[in-house]
Amino acid sequence: MEDMTHVDRTMTTQQNIKISAKDVQVYYGNNHAIKDVNVEIEDKTVTAFIGPSGCGKSTFLRCINRMNDTIDVARVTGDIRIDGEDIYDPKVDPVQLRAKVGMVFQKPNPFPKSIYDNVAYGPKIHGLARNKTDLDEIVEKSLRKAALWNEAKDRLDSPGTGLSGGQQQRLCIARAIATAPEVLLMDEPCSALDPIATAQVEELIDELRQSFSVVIVTHSMQQAARVSQKTAFFHLGNLVEYDDTDKIFTNPQDPRTESYISGRIG
Amino acid sequence: MKSSLLVSDARTTKRNKAEARFKAFGLGAIAVAMLALVILLTSVIGNGASSFQQTYITLPVELSADRVDKKGNRDPVEMAKTTTIGYAPVLRDAIVAEVARLGLTTELSDKDLAEMISKEAAATVRDRVLGNPDLVGQTVTFDLLASGRIDGFFKGRVTMESAALDGNTSPDALMIAQAFADAGVMDTKFNWSFFTNPDASVQRPEAAGLGVAILGSLYMMLVVLFLALPIGVASSIYLEEFAPKNRITDVIEVNISNLAAVPSIVYGILGLAIFINFMEFNQSSPLVGGLVLTLMTLPTIIISTRAALKSVPPSIRDAALGVGASKMQSVFHHVLPLAAPGILTGTIIGLAQALGETAPLLLIGMVAFVREYPAAYTPEAGLFGEASTALPVQVFNWTQRSDPAFVERASGAIITLLVFLLIMNAVAIYLRRRFERRW
């Protein structure tokens, strides 16, 4: 892990592409929710999706781990690759894909199980631990990474639903990273949290960047500016602009981006 | 360490197999449920469909005066003194003559031949003669019920082998029956009398019908409709619109949901103890049956009525109150009409439930053998006070008799009952579709 700590913010070159999407379209029945999206997301980077609500941020995010498969009316076309492999290839099992591409949701959704079992759930179903000691270790490591270990270590057997909102969301993050994903998708992970919990989660996201490629949807521009290196601005299903975060916020190219940043649309 | 997404690892393959298995279990469970439904319906229909057909024998019967009108004065009062037993020889001669006319030879005695005709036939002929004394002296052609065994022969229930072991019929009789059928004398026809005849005694299943049972069930449904609907709607209105939220109304609420789950037989005990032993209403009467079923149906109606009232948006009430209507007026003029389709649907479903209910009726004496059509009102018995039976109880009654012909009747009665239920549910579904409102 030590060798990863000095990844440079500006060191973003072409060979680091983790996810690449080409001509992605998503339809919900007749509703064309994502139109012609092309984007390349880098490894070991936090990428933020911003845009007014209903513009398709979540929809696009859910394409990356094929969570849209669970919605009957949703239809995805185009080409999305992770490490060069087409994830919509018929040979790809979404179950395997989702182990690699973890997801954290808007509202904390811990399972009605103990804290320990919440975190151990993924490793158990994917068979990541050979024995109980292994599993204990994974649970501890994940909780530590999610900055929850100190608060939770004495109550691993109590239900996850008994934690506070911020703790629950960090538990969900611990749960997601316990399966050792390569990409972590987060859909407005702080929108249900108070400012203090938000700050904790944001701090956490910055640390997670060392191990994963993180994609975060947020409706807060300040948050995007704080945590991300790259930002994508969506509007009415189109990817309007995608660039370094600094650039998007200081010198947007598209007038729509500019109006959104300055608060005129949204 | 990096694994490709394009190849499925062993563990995922295993997990996907488990997934497929689990899904198959689910589909299997649905298949089992469907299969059970199909077997149930085929069994009942297979056993009961034949009860809608009945074998009749067409016989010219000589109604000679010295047999049916011994005094010879055509006075119906005098003629009524000849009982059905007196008509038996008339029929015996008729069938013997018919055998001779067709040139059939048989080992059967005249008495055995006469037993091919239902014991009910004598009464049929007698009733016709008493209704029209002019027939005496003539030879009249009658369509008479064949006996249960002969009827069973044409329906496949009785075979030559079973007849050989059967004291009530014989292979010879079946051969004659076959010859009659070939000659067009014996025929199966649609069995209207199944729906109009009263029950018949153990020896004559071929004459047993559902007339009294249908009438009794109808009376009970009327009682239930006229009691349960107003009471149910009134108490729903109170609980939903007016009742203060306090301990007493809480108790009523919990009480109603528990009443809905009380075993039906307990209502039978209630009916026996309160309506028959305490209030001394008539046993076996549709009134008591209707009262018991009313109490049983009430929770169903209340629950669905409250749901219907709840689905009317508060804005309607506010609008009515806003133009100066009282709370009571807003409920009766606006909310109730809007909730009416839902209430009606719930009521019909409650009635359907009541129509099929058996256990409580057994306890209030509706199992009795009743041959008289009950009158809706008599001064002595009061409203719906005459002994009666009911459709599902008639089914139970017939299952308790040993002649297999009654199994056919019981299944036929079930089909009839199911058709009634089907119609009621179809009406309920129609109402729901027709008046369904989305706010």
Next chain:
Amino acid sequence: MQSLTTPLLFVIALAVVGYFVAKARALQVAGGDIRTLVSLPRQHALNTALATLVPACAAVLLIALFSRITGTTPGWFFALVVLGLGITGFVLSLIGIKIEARARNYAERWIMGLLIFSSSIAIMTTVGIVFSMLFETFNFFGQYDWRDFFFSTTWSPNFRGNSELGILPLLWGTLYVSFIALLFAVPIGLFAAIYLSEYASPRFRSIAKPAIEILAGIPTIVYGLFALITVGPLLRDYFAEPMGLGQSASSVMTAGLVMGVMLIPFVSSLSDDIINAVPQAMRDGSLGLGATPSETIRQVVIPAALPGIVGAILLAASRAIGETMIVVLGAGAAARLSLNPFEAMTTVTVKIVSQLTGDTDFASPETLVAFALGLTLFVITLALNVFALYIVRKYREQYE
């Protein structure tokens, strides 16, 4: 009671007359201009009709009840009381018709009284059930030792006396049949519900769900007949006899299986509701971690829904215990404590029916025992229902 019919009919007629008289009088008071009236003539008319009818009808009910308790027939005095009440209501309400009278409020007060009375019928039913059974049960325990009833393992009623009336064999039969029914219905109902709510396409669901619910609309006598003529002989010929387990077509297995079929829609529709109440976020969380749908269902959805499902199973159990016609026609009449499911056994409900039908003598313990059986049945099912409804309610609140 006949003596009250005439006054009652008279009062009804009076109410109808009152309706029109009051309407006319209100118009007259208003001098032909109804705008001067505080309440419409219609309201006055309604008030008069109700004032005439309601107290008199209430009196009829009370008098009927009183005369049943005392065992007398109500005499002319009571008839006069009914008439008097009717006429008083009629006269007083007509006198009360004034310009400023608030007839709408008066009429609504009567209606409210009727609404409250209707609501109380549900309570009276429960009271009636409890008292009718308690009363006769006390009679029964006056003649038969309660310890023998609850703890004796023999049931052999004898109408010449000296009966042994132990409930244990009946309870055993009841529980055994219910157990088999649940063993059959719970997995099938639950799996059907899971498939319908988690896997089925909307089209498949719209066909399969109503089809399963048909099973719930079929009267139990139909299931009883099915047990008697189809399932019983089938089980006897293909299972019991070849395996040497018995020659009886009526058996615990027959009744249990058929009852199981009856309970499938009950279990599946309750479970369906309960599974649907589990928030989608819970499923998303699991699927997002790479769990398969079945892993999600088994490890997240079902554990989350467990309290509700337990409640549903308890409700189904209470149904099974109280079911009558299927066991009357399918289980048999012999009270027996045996483990062999292919043997005929009997249940509490079967014995309630057999002790209370036919010639019954309400002084003999053989008849009265039915009330003690009924009370026991009522208490067991009530306890199950209350507990189950409590669990289900708590469960629903959790996700609201």
